[in-house]
Amino acid sequence: MKQIKKFLLPEDQIPESWYNIQADMPNPTLPPLHPGTKQPIGPADLAPLFPMELIKQEVSKERWIEIPEAVREAYKIWRPTPLYRAYNFEKLLDTPAKIYYKYEGVSPAGSHKPNTAIPQAYYNKMEGVKKITTETGAGQWGSALSFACQMFGIELEVYMVRISYEQKPYRKLMMNTWGAKVFSSPTNLTESGRKILAEDPNSPGSLGIAISEAVERAATNADTKYALGSVLNHVLMHQTVIGLEAVKQMEMAGDFPDIVIAPFGGGSNFAGIAFPFLRLNLQEGKKVRCIAVEPASCPKLTKGEFRYDFGDSVGLTPLLPMYTLGHTFVPDPIHAGGLRYHGAGAIVSQLLKDKVIEAQSVHQLSCFDAGVKFANAEGIIPAPEATHGIAAVVREALKAKEEGTPKTILFNLCGHGHFDMSAYEDYFNGKLVDHELSYDELHQGLNELNTHPLV
Numbered sequence: 459m460k461q462i463k464k465f466l467l468p469e470d471q472i473p474e475s476w477y478n479i480q481a482d483m484p485n486p487t488l489p490p491l492h493p494g495t496k497q498p499i500g501p502a503d504l505a506p507l508f509p510m511e512l513i514k515q516e517v518s519k520e521r522w523i524e525i526p527e528a529v530r531e532a533y534k535i536w537r538p539t540p541l542y543r544a545y546n547f548e549k550l551l552d553t554p555a556k557i558y559y560k561y562e563g564v565s566p567a568g569s570h571k572p573n574t575a576i577p578q579a580y581y582n583k584m585e586g587v588k589k590i591t592t593e594t595g596a597g598q599w600g601s602a603l604s605f606a607c608q609m610f611g612i613e614l615e616v617y618m619v620r621i622s623y624e625q626k627p628y629r630k631l632m633m634n635t636w637g638a639k640v641f642s643s644p645t646n647l648t649e650s651g652r653k654i655l656a657e658d659p660n661s662p663g664s665l666g667i668a669i670s671e672a673v674e675r676a677a678t679n680a681d682t683k684y685a686l687g688s689v690l691n692h693v694l695m696h697q698t699v700i701g702l703e704a705v706k707q708m709e710m711a712g713d714f715p716d717i718v719i720a721p722f723g724g725g726s727n728f729a730g731i732a733f734p735f736l737r738l739n740l741q742e743g744k745k746v747r748c749i750a751v752e753p754a755s756c757p758k759l760t761k762g763e764f765r766y767d768f769g770d771s772v773g774l775t776p777l778l779p780m781y782t783l784g785h786t787f788v789p790d791p792i793h794a795g796g797l798r799y800h801g802a803g804a805i806v807s808q809l810l811k812d813k814v815i816e817a818q819s820v821h822q823l824s825c826f827d828a829g830v831k832f833a834n835a836e837g838i839i840p841a842p843e844a845t846h847g848i849a850a851v852v853r854e855a856l857k858a859k860e861e862g863t864p865k866t867i868l869f870n871l872c873g874h875g876h877f878d879m880s881a882y883e884d885y886f887n888g889k890l891v892d893h894e895l896s897y898d899e900l901h902q903g904l905n906e907l908n909t910h911p912l913v
């Protein structure tokens with residue numbers, strides 16, 4: 459019993475810089491366009507919403523961007539995170555593959571989201587911002603940003619989709635505990651909210667409406683900015699602390715991954731673990747396969763089109779070049795709330811188009827099946843989002859067995875599932891079903907877009 463189970467880095471090994479893959483992409487991303495003029499937008503267009511340092515990071519081509527000391531200090535609360543070898547899961551799957559996982563559920567909010575919430579709060583603080591607004595669906599992002607704003611003494615207003623506000627009281631209470639004000643969206647505090655309520659006083663809300671409310675509040679108050687938890691370039695870059703640590707930890711394990719796997723919502727936790735390994739592909743000729751895994755019920759990477767689309771469902775944001783199902787696409791109410799997004803970040807979309815990364819989709823029943831197996835073998839109960847990655851790991855591990863090739867697989871266990879047990883309950887009670895999207899369901903959102911496919 460001399461096997462090493464987890465590979466731990468000391469605090470002084472928290473990365474000193476984030477890795478910016480924009481320095482190494484074979485083709486750069488296309489520019490975001492103004493929704494009205496259809497012309498590329500400049501930094502001034504974004505200044506009412508974001509601090510200038512984040513706008514600079516959004517367009518930077520510098521390979522390494524230094525992590526401020528105060529951010530590294532806050533990261534110390536939970537970073538470096540552990541990397542485990544999944545011996546028991548390997549045994550349960552009876553596979554010759556070696557399986558490793560990086561565990562981001564050790565953060566105070568229980569997911570990878572604080573990796574970007576902390577620097578976003580910090581740069582706002584440095585630029586004199588007193589208040590931030592944001593939206594949240596299931597509450598992972600809202601709780602991560604509440605924690606971060608508390609660390610840096612910034613007020614936070616969270617617009618939480620009404621139906622989640624009512625069904626998920628504990629995420630809301632986490633936000634309150636960290637000092638955030640949480641509103642059930644639509645509210646009567648904004649023009650956007652009042653408009654919706656006038657039409658339907660019982661509106662259950664949506665992420666699109668919540669974004670409109672948060673953006674409106676920031677745009678109409680001089681001391682207030684807005685923050686987003688995924689999709690944007692700077693958000694993906696902040697998450698690279700995950701992969702930078704994992705590269706070192708795989709070295710400690712005397713191993714190197716053939717395959718890196720992560721679940722995919724907007725792209726931040728996938729980018730976080732994959733980009734530092736992709737750097738080794740792009741710069742040093744390594745051949746790591748990086749696989750983004752999405753739900754079959756929201757398959758923008760595997761069945762969407764690469765074209766300009768809005769980031770929100772109302773159509774307020776700049777047009778972004780992305781794989782999308784159309785911003786009016788309404789995914790099934792699957793339990794992995796964090797993966798119910800119609801589009802993908804611009805960088806990840808360009809990398810997929812250029813075949814630098816791969817994408818797969820999985821059905822939710824096989825996700826929960828894999829998640830329960832993993833919890834039984836390894837002890838940790840994964841977030842429903844994370845089970846998508848695990849289902850793909852199972853697929854690759856069984857393929858390795860069939861082919862008799864001892865592959866090394868690394869995946870990102872991006873969060874724990876302690877606040878999502880009702881999803882497991884539905885699974886155990888047989889209430890979850892898989893259904894194939896019809897041609898019409900898949901194409902309606904795309905047909906409503908008045909932009910041309912870019913490929």
Ligand SMILES: *Cc1c(COP(=O)(O)O)cnc(C)c1O
Pocket residue numbers: 569570571598599687688689721722723724725726727728796797841843844872873874
């Ligand atoms: C938000 C979230 C996701 C999806 O977002 P990405 O930006 O794609 O990472 C996945 N897993 C968890 C646990 C989340 O909180």
